[in-house]
Amino acid sequence: MAKVGRTAGLIGAAVGVLAAGAAAGVAVERQLIGRRSGQRAQLEAEPFGSLRGTPHVFTADDGVELYVEVDELKRSRRPEPEKKRGLRRKVVNPPEDLTVIFLHGYGLNMDCWHFERRDLAGIGTMVFYDQRSHGRSGRSPKENVSIEQLGRDLYGILEKFAPTGPVILVGHSMGGMSIMALAELHPELFGDRVIGVGLCSTSAGGLDQVPIALPGRIGMMVRTLATPTVSALARIPDVVERSRKAGTDISYLLTRKYSFGSEVPPAYTEFVNEMIAATPISVIAEFYPIFALHDKYGALEPLQKVECVVIAGDKDHLTPFEHSEEIVRHVPGAELVEVPNCGHLGLIEHHREFTAALLGMIERAELALGQT
Template sequence: MARPTRPPTHGRGRTAGVVGAAVGLAAAGTALGVGLTRIARRRVRAAELGAAGERAAALSAAQLREDDPLGTAGRAADRTALVQADDGVLLSVEEIGPRDAPMTVVFVHGYTLSMASWAFQRRSLAAELATANGHRPDARLVFYDQRGHGSSGRGAPERSTIEQLARDLDTVLRMRVPSGPVVLVGHSMGGMTIMGLAALRPELFGTRVVGVALLSTSSGQLAELTFGLPELLTRVRAAVFPVAAWTMRHRPAFAERTRVLAADLVSMVTRSLSFASSDVDPALGRYVDSMIAGTPVDVIAEFYPALAGMDEIGSLEPLRRVPTLVLTGDKDKMIPMEHSERIVERLPDARYVVVPDAGHLVLLEKSDEVTGALAAFLRRLAAGASAH
């Protein structure tokens, strides 16, 4: 997807950007059938969301978890670090578990989120992996914020690519996991980052990388997504989103103010696209709002073309060498389960798990199911390693 270099409507870029963003979001909300009474009942006040966004932008992921309304924080990080990417960007890393654990699991989060999206897995997975003899964790857990997200630094706009994210992951592995077997777990854009690493460093798979889990992700064709919208509204979205994207990139302060003013609408659409359950705790919605509000609008716009134009289907070949878990929610509107099925077609030996009544943020919405599937997968890997 080409990036426009100037506003599509000459002299009216600011107005068109607001209209584009508002119409696109409103169309999505209408198409998803969310009533005004539900908006009023679950709304997040614009001022509160704005304050949450400012906090999220300024605080580290650990601090965000301390402010977590769900109490998902669990144990604090055993170690924190800053890893310098190849272009100088500093990536924030947190680790749980002993340095000499027999296996390291690296978690890679999704678009507009942060390492805080793994809050439930962070809280429970170490305990799930405890061995019977002495309750020593079988694995060290490593979490990091992707560039431009959470508390990591930002790079040049032209570096907002899957290839760069893959190089960042490679750097995290070299600096924080220099030896021993590694399992990579990626959600959404995080899964795409892992596929990018497979293209960049295929020799790692089957040697250093001994397992991969891909959650709610895709190998390509994202530009065709409809987000569950009827055909007419999909055409409206396609027409107005480039204008909104231009505004986010080139008038970020204006777009940020618009996002705060439209907080109720943004929150409504976010929840509709993220969750499938009708009884999602409003606190969970606010938690997601805080993560997204902490991602600058120009970062969101800069990464969108890379995601929309991505084609990593050929990058799946190295994953044939390692056990792979593919997991998705059956009601994911952001990246429908057909994208996971396409991955499984290329990885016929993969374990495929479909979580019922779950949306795109299945790791938060159905955390027990996701943590259980990951724990079982990691135990099988550990058993296989010990057998050899």
């Protein structure tokens, strides 16, 4: 049993990070990565997970309860964001009823928007929620695990928490796919209620052709084996979860490799590890196959009616930059932002560049709204 546990732990960690863009462990052993005990003290402390809003529970159309937090706009917070963040607002009289909805990616939770939540405070009412089966949200029935259902969830969230006024949608990875699903289901919202969209490190399709771990044919063989491997691990959840909680060097290294494209503080990697470790292996197994089926190029046309920015890193191994370029080809007029030395979790790794690009899109959307 001990050998099975070790094997399951390593495979579980590897598949988890390759599928979700992060690793499956929480604790990180120090020897292999050469960290000294005093290294953490030299880093600027960042209170990940400390930003909290007013909690709500929203019941989706199939009965799944989604956990939501709302950062209400306060007039005292409406002036320019702090200059030390390097952000400047250009819109003098932005709409007071603007709502910005943030959608996280696969295997993560709303806390992945930590930096954007901090630095965009005051831009409008901000809504964050954990996607079904993730974070604090309820578990989805297996038959309702689909990108289309995520789009229906977003529609419900929008109707409940932004019943009036202009709306901005911002999605990372699976969150961006959820926005595309909404555009397919309710194209009439775009250019009317929805005035701006930010797509971060995402894809509109073709992910089944992206090699995993290694380039070329070997990487495609790994991708072919990933789904049955994850499914097999999901059948022994107790063994896998014990191994994941134990933590391994390999989980840390995989997280760093597949989440980031440059050297980042160890706290960033550990933060991602903690989010992924909170996602059961059975959830990873249920969601992973839907990405190979994802094809929403035909749903991108409504995004031409709004301000749109597509942001991605040049070292993203999970949703390669070419996928962002392809989205922009289908959305003429959208801004394409390539962030150098950036992996899949650019919203954490290079959060200043991501936040600046999102702020620019929001300002353009507000300006266009004021001219109508």
